[in-house]
Amino acid sequence: MSNTLVNNYKMFLAGEWVTRDEYIEVCNPQDNSLIATVPSANEKDVIQAIEGAKKGAELASEMPVHERISVINRAADWIEKNKEKYAVTISNEGSKTIKEARKEVLRCIETLRISAEEARRIHGETIPFNQMPGSEDRVGYYYRFPIGIITAITPFNDPLNLVAHKVGPAIASGNAIIVKPAPVTPLSALLLAEAFEKAGLPAGILSVITGHPNEMGDSLITHPAIRMISFTGGLATGKSIIQKAGLKKVNMELGSNSPVIVLKDADLEEAVNSTVSGAFWAAGQNCLGVQRIYVQKEVYKTFIDKFISQTHGYKVGDKLSEETDMGPMISETEAKRVENWVNEAIDKGAKLLYGGKRKGSFYQPTILENIPQNCKLANEEIFGPVVTIYDVPDIETAIAESNSVNFGLQAGIFTQDLNKALKAVRKLEVGGVMVNDSSDYRIDAMPFGGVKGSGLGREGIKFAIQEMTEPKVVCFKFNE
Numbered sequence: 001m002s003n004t005l006v007n008n009y010k011m012f013l014a015g016e017w018v019t020r021d022e023y024i025e026v027c028n029p030q031d032n033s034l035i036a037t038v039p040s041a042n043e044k045d046v047i048q049a050i051e052g053a054k055k056g057a058e059l060a061s062e063m064p065v066h067e068r069i070s071v072i073n074r075a076a077d078w079i080e081k082n083k084e085k086y087a088v089t090i091s092n093e094g095s096k097t098i099k100e101a102r103k104e105v106l107r108c109i110e111t112l113r114i115s116a117e118e119a120r121r122i123h124g125e126t127i128p129f130n131q132m133p134g135s136e137d138r139v140g141y142y143y144r145f146p147i148g149i150i151t152a153i154t155p156f157n158d159p160l161n162l163v164a165h166k167v168g169p170a171i172a173s174g175n176a177i178i179v180k181p182a183p184v185t186p187l188s189a190l191l192l193a194e195a196f197e198k199a200g201l202p203a204g205i206l207s208v209i210t211g212h213p214n215e216m217g218d219s220l221i222t223h224p225a226i227r228m229i230s231f232t233g234g235l236a237t238g239k240s241i242i243q244k245a246g247l248k249k250v251n252m253e254l255g256s257n258s259p260v261i262v263l264k265d266a267d268l269e270e271a272v273n274s275t276v277s278g279a280f281w282a283a284g285q286n287c288l289g290v291q292r293i294y295v296q297k298e299v300y301k302t303f304i305d306k307f308i309s310q311t312h313g314y315k316v317g318d319k320l321s322e323e324t325d326m327g328p329m330i331s332e333t334e335a336k337r338v339e340n341w342v343n344e345a346i347d348k349g350a351k352l353l354y355g356g357k358r359k360g361s362f363y364q365p366t367i368l369e370n371i372p373q374n375c376k377l378a379n380e381e382i383f384g385p386v387v388t389i390y391d392v393p394d395i396e397t398a399i400a401e402s403n404s405v406n407f408g409l410q411a412g413i414f415t416q417d418l419n420k421a422l423k424a425v426r427k428l429e430v431g432g433v434m435v436n437d438s439s440d441y442r443i444d445a446m447p448f449g450g451v452k453g454s455g456l457g458r459e460g461i462k463f464a465i466q467e468m469t470e471p472k473v474v475c476f477k478f479n480e
Contacts, residue, residue, distance in 0.1 A: 011190065013045060013049055019039055022042070022215075023037040024038055029184075030319055036187055040211040040212065045216070046220055050220075055204045057148045060146065063174060071171065072112050072115050072119070075198070078194075078199060087105045093186075095157070095319075095329055096319065097321075097326065098321070104160055107161045111461065112168050114168070118169070121462070122172075123144075137480070138478070139475075139478070144466075144470065144471055145469060147227040151228070154189065163192050166464070167192060174469075176204060177205070178209065178220060179207065189210075232252075232254075235381075251455075253454070256408065258290055258439035260293045260411065260412040261424060262294070262299070266436075268306060269306070272303065275438045276310045278438030281440060283363070284383065284384045286383075291388065297392065308353055316362060327362075329361050329384060334384070338358075339363065341384075344375050345368060346368070348374060348375050350375070355385075364385070366385060366387070368386070371388045381407065395423060402428055409450035409454040411430045412434040431447075445461060447463040
């Protein structure tokens with residue numbers, strides 16, 4: 001693969017770069033210009049990847065831990081040496097500005113470094129079998145073993161780091177993994193495969209197959225050799241996968257419409273800075289993105305004024321410009337969907353405070369208040385640059401409203417009152433509570449996931465490795 005975007009990308013099939021007569025086009029959502037083509041995989045390709053992964057899983061499970069560590073670190077080194085190429089690729093094929101893309105590359109490198117470190121910490125424990133009467137002559141332990149072949153289905157919004165969050169732990173724990181990236185942003189995943197090839201990863205352990213799901217069939221989900229599915233995406237697709245998967249492990253991160261609570265004693269400057277960034281990062285196409293803000297009545301007007309003022313300074317435009325704060329959405333279709341949701345809310349009584357205009361795939365940062373509960377915007381994940389703001393009398397109301405939807409990934413609360421912060425920690429129905437931060441805060445080492453419609457299981461390297469391994473008990477009976 002060359003150092004520039006080209007129109008003949010190949011997919012990485014069981015350790016080999018292959019092309020196909022059928023292909024899909026990868027376009028820049030900013031102007032819909034063609035930037036690359038990638039093979040359009042079919043079901044035969046999927047089966048070939050699975051057969052290769054069977055051999056890869058055997059190799060991976062036998063690979064000494066020090067070799068896993070070395071391979072992952074060499075892949076991270078390769079990305080670090082070529083980080084601008086990776087950043088430009090992320091920005092060109094997706095929605096991120098070049099500044100946002102550079103941060104994703106740095107996070108990917110960190111994700112891989114942590115994966116290498118956690119490879120040496122896949123521990124078991126001794127078991128005191130003599131706790132059971134009659135077992136005084138037994139000793140033993142358990143250790144964790146890799147489950148085999150993992151399917152990873154990844155979204156468009158973090159096309160490099162979210163792939164690394166599945167590939168890094170899988171390799172660290174001795175598994176084989178087949179990645180199906182989003183059809184609109186496959187190039188970053190292919191560049192990650194390139195990094196692992198350069199790092200000397202044995203063939204078969206990693207495949208990245210590109211194309212549309214309807215051409216590939218369901219084998220990546222239903223095939224009995226697949227022992228785990230790690231999926232990041234929408235709730236409806238997640239439910240469909242679970243229904244088809246059968247008896248295998250499933251790990252799912254399904255998004256949210258994350259709430260943030262701002263109490264009257266909050267540092268309002270900090271709260272505004274954090275929530276504006278949290279709402280509009282990557283054009284709002286972020287599972288942790290701030291969608292609902294509950295502001296205590298006493299500071300509501302001040303908060304709104306500051307929030308609008310800061311949003312007004314947000315620069316929307318060319319993704320590759322160093323001056324741009326926000327680029328386009330992933331497609332004009334998605335921008336139109338967001339436009340329709342906002343218009344529905346306004347038609348039902350919501351008040352538009354800022355934005356609300358679309359031009360092609362660009363949708364302005366948008367702020368609404370007085371949102372009625374009988375509209376999509378109040379209950380679903382907008383996955384766009386739209387934030388809704390509510391005034392509330394107290395923390396109890398804010399928590400109740402935060403919990404009123406079928407999502408629970410992360411939440412934020414701004415307050416100087418430790419008791420109120422701890423109350424929110426206890427009562428908010430989410431997988432993570434960020435105190436004096438917006439919901440849009442994450443480090444790659446922490447357990448990451450949610451409750452209710454936000455998913456099953458946890459990502460974050462150590463915790464993903466737990467999902468990707470199983471304990472095996474060993475017991476020795478001895479004679480004295």
